Amino acid sequence: MVWTEGLDEPVMSGPVTSIEHVWDADNGGAGTVTFSGVSDEQILFGRTTYPIPGESIYNQTIDAAVGRGPVGKVITDLVNLNAGPGARGNRRVPGLVVEPSTLGQTVSWYSRLDNLGYKIKDLALANGVGWQVRQTTAGEIEFSVYTPRDFSASVLFSKEAGNLGGFSYKLTAPTATRFIAAAQGEGKWRYMRAYRDDGNGPELDPNEESGVYTVPESEWFTYWPELLIDRRDIPIAYNDLRHPVNPETGSETGDFEPLDDAVAEDALEAAPIAALSLTPFDLPTLKFGKHYRLGDTVSAVVNGAMITDVLREVRLSDGEEGARVTPLVGSSYASETPSIYREIKRVWNSLRKLEARR
Template identity: 30%
Template sequence: MASNALRVYVRDSNLKRLGQITDYTDLTVVPRYNAIGAMTMGISADSSLAPLLVEGNGLIVKTATGDTVLSGPIRTPDWQRSTSDGGAGKLTIGAVSDDELLARYTCWPVPTAAIGSQTTSVYKIDTASTETAMRDLVNLNAGPGAQASRKNPLLTLAPNGVLGPALVREVNQFDNLLVVLQDIAAAAGLAFRVIQVGSALQFQVFQPADRSGTARFSFGLGNLTDASYTTTPPTCTRAVVVAGGSPSPRVCKVYDRTDPLWPGLVLEQFVDQTSVDTASVDLTAQMDQAGNEALTNGAGQGSLAISPIDLPLLRYGRDYNVGDTVAAQLRGGTWYTDVVQEVTLTSSATESTTKATVGNSSATGAVARIYSYIAQLKKDVGRIKTRKAA
């Protein structure tokens, strides 16, 4: 195994480490920003630890320096053999990150009440920080503060850093916990994950860093092998938010956000907030939040993919991580800054590679620089065509 290769350990269902996998043939690890990551590992079925690579057990992937990249349960141990195989065949192990635990739960309107006593249709949030709201959702629906029948005994919460602004909003009954956390975190610019710490799975909220001044990739610097970017059109440029209606009077508001690539495109989307009482003192805040979320989720998307080379002075996991903002120099020598959405780490007996996918769906966020650049190119081409026609 190369000195910089990823270290893989197998754990049991109680998170006890059973041993290190030193003879894997190939490994791909994909940590993702506020989403479920993935791990795929190939190993000979003759391996002494192969009998441990089964459903119910899990993997822990660490860097050579001991930092945990991902941890999570095994989902698909697939076996195959052909006539060309000299041994018992090959196992391909598929695992997901421990973030998937959050996707198993829904948000109950009254998390402390039994299912037969859910007398309201929404869970109301009114907290002094966004992190506090996120922690409350996890704690009451899956963590130590949940009902005994819903509590996950392995789940703990990291200390509250009180990150993010105050939050006032309502969560619809039984919305998926992971999806709700993703929406809340995106609006506040926060990151979260679930990862094994000791003998527990810890829910963590943290503030991604702006490393665009130090994590810089370009062909000229010799730390970039390839780069590409793509765009997709928006699905919503006008959010029609409707609150109340039964029994309180209806209130309707329209929120517009012009897309830089399709400035004349209007795509209306109904945003149902009829569960919100229009007599509520926080009506405006809730409608504004719902409108902005709809526009952000439906914005035109830009995605920049780069293949950086880990160098002694700039390495993934030490100098930048998923969620951080980095910079890449592409066409025309221009530097673009954006958020690392996911990183694909591959490791084998002979080499290790890193590929980062950069960019988010927000037309007003960091991706706007790339997105606006392409929009400007289209405008410039249009002006040239106009001048020629004249």
């Protein structure tokens, strides 16, 4: 459990996963012991979503779990039924408690053998909520959903305010701005829809049928980089004219919401990334954990411009110069992780999704 001075709760917690003891000329005395571990969020990345969570894997008689509701309830239900007290006995995580939630907008959801952690991460990012896992002083592991607190007026980092020692920022171009979403089907009968994102989220490409070219408003490209989104797990019924239909009535009105939501999730990963790393001075009136925390909206003055965004990442260190906090704010996938690792992670996520849909 990792604590910061003046807080009654730990800022993070999790299991130790490796211990290394080195004794040599550079590590005298008793040597150097290094403990490494992961945060308790890792629990959820070690679980798979069952189509019927209450049944054995041998009795999964439906293709997928589907539903509609507030995103907070969707996330907490997925966690509760696949890892929490509501899960089958052999899949429960000891000590895990799930706080009920009805936060956020109403969403349609679809899950088949997904990685639980990635599934709820995508749902949260696409719908403006966050989630966290913390050990409590009572020894429980508590899962909760929250909406970002807006501290943009009170938590302000700037050289003029005397609480900012430095900054660095990085902008990265999108990997795709046009998306071809392929739903269930085979060959020429596979149903597909084209979307494009001009910076305000994906929408149906208005020029797909006409073929008219429109210059993107994006500052990055003068063309539309494309990405195929394989969602063969989402069924869309259609007639001989290839028009979507309601499978119950036969009328030419189909339900595209699950496909729209899937595109919105993948478009977040492909979106441009803005990451601002701050080196603040920890003042009595502005301390991490006490006055602001992960998931809050904060502000900073950079090159004379006011930047307001969500605090996505915090690096904590403690050495000879004392404790140090390095916050990172920016767009949904903002991170200081090197680009090569982010690209490998993207490929891995795509493969993982494909495995779950077979």
